[in-house]
Amino acid sequence: MRWIGAAAVTASLAAVAGCGGGTPAAAPADGAALTIYSGRSENLVGPLLDRLEKAVGVDVEVRYGSTGEMAAQLLEEGADSPADVFFGQDAGALGALSGAGLLAPLPADVIAPAAAKYRATDSTWVATSARARVVTYNPDLVPAADLPRSLDDLLDPKWKGRIGYAPSNASWLSFVTGLRLIRGEDGARQWLTAFAAQNPQRFDGNGAILDAVAAGTLPAGLVNHYYLYEKTSEVDPAGYKARNHYVPNDPLGLVNVAGAGVVEASDNKEAAQRAVAFLLSEEAQQYLVDETGEYPVVEGVTPTRDYDLAPLASLSPPDVNLADLSSLEQTEAMLQQVGLL
Template sequence: MRRPSARRLAVPLLALGLLAPALAACSDEPADLVIYSGRNEDLVAPLLEKLEKKLDANVEVRYGDSAELAAQILEEGDKTEAALFFSQDAGALGALSKEGVLTALPQSTLDKVDAAHRGSEGDWVGVSGRVRVLAYHPGKVPTPPDSVHDLTEPAWKGRIGFAPNNASFQAFVTGMRVLEGDDATRDWLKGFKANSPKAYEKNTEILEAVDSGEVSVGLLNHYYWYEKAAEEGEDKLTAKLHFLPDGDPGGLVNVAGVGLLKGADKKEAGYAQQAADFLLGEEAQSYFAEETKEYPLSAGVAPADGLPALDSLQAPKINLGELDSLKETLTMLQEAGLV
C-alpha cells in the first residue's frame, strides 16, 4: 500500500478557510483506489492494509488534516484522484455534501448506521463515534459539573484544561453554535476565557494534567481515557470521566465517516463502495472498538468494556452535517483570544 505524505504549498484560501496540502504520490504505479484520509496514519494504516488485502487491489492512501483535504477536493474538482474520503469528523463531510461533490450511497449501506450518525442527504455515513466528556480529578472535584456552562463560574478560574487548536474542541464549539446560536456561544467563550483556562496541544496532555492535579478538569474525547486505562491499568489513573447529561453541548457525539466522490470511474467507484462497506463491517468495527476505543456504529459490535452504551448517553440532538462552518468557529475563537 502506498502512503504518500502531504506537503503544503502556498495556495489561495479555500472554502473552509484553510491552506490545502499538495498531495504527492511516491510511485508511478496506478492505483485501483485512492483514499484521502483525515484520520491519523498511525491509527488507521493497519486497518486500511487489511482493506487492501480484502479488495485484492492496489490502494493508495493520502493522509492529511480532514478540513484541508476537504478543501483540496473542492479545489481539484472533477480532476481529483480520490474516490473515497475518510474524514476524522462529520463537519468536513458536511462541507463536501453541501458543495454536491459526494455521490449518494446505497440504502443498504446507509441502513447499517443510525440516521443520527449519517448525512441527511444520504451521501456520507459515520463509521465510528467519539463523545466529548469532562475529565476530572476526584480529589479536587468531588462532584463534577453537569454542564460546560458551569465552567464560566469564578470557582473554576485557572482550573480548566483544553486544547484550542484541536479539531474536536473546535467541532464542539461549532456544535454549540448550531445548538444555541452564535451570540450565546460568543458569550460562553468570553466567560470561559475570563477563567484563564490552561491551553494544551493535545488531548493526551490534558488527561495527564488532570491526572497529576495540574488542572482540576479537562475537556476532551472519551477514548483518550480508555486507551490510557487499557495501556496502564485503570487503577493507575487518578482522573475520572464524566459524561455530561441533559443534551449539554459539552457532550457532543461526533463521528469519523466516509463519503464517495463523484467523478470516479466505474471501477474506482466499485472499489470505493466496497471500502465503505468494509469499514462498516464486523472486522473494522471491532478494530475501532478494541484498538481505538471509539464507538462502533454498525454490525452489532459492542463498545469496549467499561464504555456506557451509546444509546444510554444524553447527547445533544444535532445534525452532524451542520458542523461544517469551521471558518466561522475559528474566527470566533480568535476574537475571544483563545487561539
C-alpha cells in the same frame, strides 16, 4: 498498502471552504489503486486500512493528515483530486465537503447498516464510529461534588485557569459549532467570551490534555471520551489518574462521528464504495470499538476488551443534526473574535 504522507497544507478547512453490511463483490475493471485521504491518524486506523485493502481487493494508498488538512487539500484540488475516499474524524468536515459538491451519493445498500441519524440526508457520507465529548478530570484534584453538571458550571470562578482545551482540534471546533446551533449565535458568543475570561489552558491536542490531567498538572479538560481508552491500553489503568465525566442533556455531551464518503471526482467509484462498505462491516466495527474505544454505528457490536464504556444510548446527548456541524467558517470567526483560537 502504501503511505503517501501527510498533506502539505497548513490552511484550515474553514479558511479554504468559506451488524452489518458486507462489501460488494464486483471488482473495478481497471484494478486501479484506491487512494484514501485519511483525517484519522495512522496509529489509530492504519491496521484497519490494511484489512480494508485485503477486503476490497485492490492496492490502497493512504495520505494521512488532520481532518482539516485533508479536507482542505480535497477542496483545493477539486475535480483534479487523486482521492477516491475521504475518511475523516468529524461530521463538520464531511458536511463541508458534501456542501461543496465533492462527495458522491452512496448506494443505499452500502449505508444501510448505519442508523439513519448517522448518514447524510443526501447519502453523500456515512458515519463509521461515534464519540462523545467528556470532561476528563483527575480525581485527586477534582472532588466528585465539583464536577460540572452543565456547560455553565465551567464559568464558576473555581475553574479559572484549571480547564484545558485544544483550540485547533476538530472536536473542539465541532463542539463550538454544536453550541452555536443549540444556543444561537448570541448565546454561544456570550458563553465563549465568559469561558475565555476563565483563562483556560491551551493544548495542541486531546492527548496532551489527558496526559496533563493524569500527571496532576491540570485538574480537568475538554476532550473526546476515547482518548482515555487509547491511553489505558498502553498503561496500567489503575495508575493513570484521569477519568471521564459525561454530562447528559448539555452541549458538553455532544456526540459526533467519524465518517467516510466517496469522492465525486474518483475514477474508481466501485472500489471506493466497497471500501466504505467495509468500514461498516462487523469486522471493521469490532476493530473500532476494541482498538480505538469508539462507539459502533451498527447495532449488535459490543466491546470484547475490558473497559468501562458507557452505552451510547445512555448518554442523552443534545439534539443536534450532525449535518449541521458543517458551518466551521463561522465557528472559527467567532473563536477568533473572543480570543479562543
